[in-house]
Amino acid sequence: MNLGVPEDLDPPLEKLATEENTSKTALLSQGAELLMQRHARRREFSEGLDFVMTHDAELLTRLGDA
Numbered sequence: 001m002n003l004g005v006p007e008d009l010d011p012p013l014e015k016l017a018t019e020e021n022t023s024k025t026a027l028l029s030q031g032a033e034l035l036m037q038r039h040a041r042r043r044e045f046s047e048g049l050d051f052v053m054t055h056d057a058e059l060l061t062r063l064g065d066a
Contacts, residue, residue: 003028005028
């Protein structure tokens with residue numbers, strides 16, 4: 001797969017790759033992995049919150065009224 005990097009992003013990406021002793025491709029892969037992990041955490045949190053709100057709705061209402 002070929003990926004076009006915006007011209008303004010290429011120089012700082014090149015600098016970071018040199019500093020990290022890695023390739024720009026490796027950095028972009030790491031960035032994609034971090035983005036997917038963050039998205040997965042948000043989804044898991046949202047699913048957990050939805051579970052609590054549906055399964056413990058009565059308890060939450062009683063706590064709110066206390």
